[in-house]
Amino acid sequence: MKVITWGSRGSLPASLNANVIRSKIARALEAAQGRDLSSTAAMDKFIDSYLPFAVKGTYGTNTTCVEIRTGQAEREYLVIDCGSGLRDFGAYLMKTEQIPAHVHILVTHPHWDHLHGFPFFVPAYIPGNRIDIYAYHEDIEQAFRKQQSDPFFPVSMDVMQADITFHQLNENDPFELNGCRIQSMQQHPGISYGYRLSRDGKVVVFSSDSEHKSDAHDDKYPFIEFFSDADLLIFDAQYTLTDSLYAKEDWGHSSNIMGVELAMRAGVKHLCLFHSEPTASDDELDQILESTKRYAVLHDSSYELDVSHAYDGMELDI
Numbered sequence: 662m663k664v665i666t667w668g669s670r671g672s673l674p675a676s677l678n679a680n681v682i683r684s685k686i687a688r689a690l691e692a693a694q695g696r697d698l699s700s701t702a703a704m705d706k707f708i709d710s711y712l713p714f715a716v717k718g719t720y721g722t723n724t725t726c727v728e729i730r731t732g733q734a735e736r737e738y739l740v741i742d743c744g745s746g747l748r749d750f751g752a753y754l755m756k757t758e759q760i761p762a763h764v765h766i767l768v769t770h771p772h773w774d775h776l777h778g779f780p781f782f783v784p785a786y787i788p789g790n791r792i793d794i795y796a797y798h799e800d801i802e803q804a805f806r807k808q809q810s811d812p813f814f815p816v817s818m819d820v821m822q823a824d825i826t827f828h829q830l831n832e833n834d835p836f837e838l839n840g841c842r843i844q845s846m847q848q849h850p851g852i853s854y855g856y857r858l859s860r861d862g863k864v865v866v867f868s869s870d871s872e873h874k875s876d877a878h879d880d881k882y883p884f885i886e887f888f889s890d891a892d893l894l895i896f897d898a899q900y901t902l903t904d905s906l907y908a909k910e911d912w913g914h915s916s917n918i919m920g921v922e923l924a925m926r927a928g929v930k931h932l933c934l935f936h937s938e939p940t941a942s943d944d945e946l947d948q949i950l951e952s953t954k955r956y957a958v959l960h961d962s963s964y965e966l967d968v969s970h971a972y973d974g975m976e977l978d979i
Contacts, residue, residue, distance in 0.1 A: 662729055662979040663978050663979070664893060664977045664979060665727070665975070665977075667723060667728060667740075667747065668723025668725050668726040668744045668747070669721060669725065669727075669935050669972060670721065670724050671725070671870075671914065671936035671937060671938060672774055672899070672938075673724065673939050674745050675939040685715075685717075688716050689708075692711055692716070714943070715943035715946070715947040718943075719972065720946045720970065720971070721972050721974070722745075722973065723744060723749060723778075724746060724775070724778070725741070725742040725869060725936065726741070726742055726744045726746030726750055727741045727742065727746075727867060728740050729858055731840040732840075734839065734840075736761065737762070737765075738762060738764045739767070739841065741766075741856060741867050742775045743768065743775060743776050743779040744776075744777065745777060745781075746778060746973065747778030748778050749973070751783045751785075752783065755783055761787075762790050762791070763791040764784065764793070765793050765795065765838050766793070766794045767795050767838075767856055768795065768796040768798070770852060771796075771800070776808060777808065780808065780816065784823060786823065790823035790824070791823065791824045792826070794825065794828065795827075796827070797829075797830045797854055799829065805827075832845070841858040841859065842859045842860070843856055843857065844857040844887075845857070846884065846887045848868065848870065848872070848884075853869075853871065853913070855867060855869075855871060857891070863892050863979045864891045864892050864893075865892065865895070866888050866891040866894045867895045868884070868887075868894065868895065869895065869896070869935050869936045870936060871897045871913075871915055872913050872914060872915055873923065877919065877922075885923065885926050888929055889927045890927070890930075892979050893930070893931045893933060893979055894929045894931065895935045896932060896935055897914050897935060897936040898916055898920050898934040898935060898937070898949070899914040899915070899916075900916050901916055902917075914936065917934055917949055917952070918953075918956060921960055930967060931966075931968075931969065932953075932957075932966055932969075933969050933971050934950065934968070934969070934971065935971045946970055949970065950968065
């Protein structure tokens with residue numbers, strides 16, 4: 662499997678304005694003084710070797726949208742959630758002429774940051790495309806239609822010419838899509854669902870918009886089994902540990918610290934921090950990633966846990 666992140670911010674899209682770009686350029690020019698930049702190869706080496714990710718790139722601006730690519734069938738795709746990253750995914754399909762396409766969309770829950778990319782998903786407006794939307798929420802089609810109705814949006818879903826079908830899932834019943842066996846677990850105070858996808862002995866768990874409280878320390882905490890032996894755990898780490906326990910308790914999100922502890926208890930190989938705080942800068946997210954790696958070593962130095970932080974455009978081979 663290949664996992665492609667089209668959007669990883671939480672709550673709402675993050676801004677990336679002219680002042681931020683100017684600051685990145687200034688820091689790169691300062692770091693470049695006295696270095697060989699006489700060729701493209703030399704410049705690439707400088708960028709890759711001497712610039713932190715916060716300077717040479719960005720964690721991105723889009724809200725939740727993750728593609729699970731299996732290669733099961735040509736022009737058939739599996740996507741989790743319809744945040745603003747879905748617009749970029751649609752642009753990719755159009756640019757690469759991967760249409761007509763059959764897109765399966767798993768929806769975790771109907772909060773706006775997980776739906777608001779759908780009105781801008783260009784393939785949905787083109788006849789011949791097929792879009793199947795799967796969710797556990799009985800009113801999911803109503804939620805999609807409501808956001809594209811007056812007074813919220815000028816173009817209704819009825820204008821979309823693709824074949825769009827909504828599917829009601831049965832809780833706790835495993836099912837298969839695009840070559841993956843999929844299991845689910847309820848999480849988040851607003852009733853969100855995590856997904857566990859298995860294929861050819863590999864496991865990816867998507868557990869964004871989840872909150873873990875004091876019962877997370879119980880020996881039989883159900884998420885340990887749900888995460889067990891995952892090759893990749895995509896985990897909600899929007900808040901600091903303090904905020905998740907006190908100031909923002911019951912807001913439905915977790916922390917990097919809880920992610921490390923649960924991942925290690927479950928035997929996870931790779932922890933990917935996700936659903937990042939939209940007000941956090943690239944530098945702050947860099948710091949969160951580094952502090953998470955340090956905490957993982959301090960928590961259990963014998964456990965080799967790979968830790969990354971999701972960003973728009975990230976690709977992971979599983």
